[in-house]
Amino acid sequence: MSDLFTVNKSPFEKNSLEAAIKFSLAGSSILMIEDGVYGAMKGTAAEDMVKGAMSDRKVYALKSDLMARAIKDDRVIEGIEVIDYAGFVDLVEANDKVQAWV
């Protein structure tokens, strides 16, 4: 069993990324979309939490939402996989369930 959690809020606005990380089990995937991609930035107060989650979970961020917020690849935490919408679809297929954390 694997789950995909989508997170669409900045970790500096709401605690949905933190909640998604806390509720997710090892082996699950977390995809940051919309304002959720702010959680993918290096050097923020959320970085340690995200890196901690990456020990046994996969973390992804949607490229077009990063670009819309001027977050270039070199500002993204290493290990976060940047994907496009086709990659989003693949993630939905690869996991048993999709849960939106808002």
Added chain:
Amino acid sequence: MKLSVQVNEGPYQHQASDSAYHFTKAALEKGHEVFRVFFYHDGVLNGTRLTTPPQDDRHVVNRWVELAEKYDLDMVLCVAAAQRRGLVDEGEAERNGKDATNIAPQFRISGLGQLVEAAIQSDRLVVFGD
């Protein structure tokens, strides 16, 4: 794979409708089946044909209509959400004594059972919006 999509937000206010559109389009282009797109809460506002954005802005409603025309998508507006927000088709106009309709082509108004059915019939239900 058979997918369904739920849209909970209106256009131009929240990114959800844009995200849902791009996701749905990508899934269809990859050859997946999209069983239904269900518009709930303010999401029903994606289905009014009276929307007229500035010419240099994306037309969220027409974009959904064109996608539905191309792929024969089933796009459903929740009836209770539609009634509250003044989304009207001919049946609803007659039933509620309204003097006009505003539903865009390719959309239809139906009940929450359609969302439940989509969840049961599809391999995955992907939700956009708060």
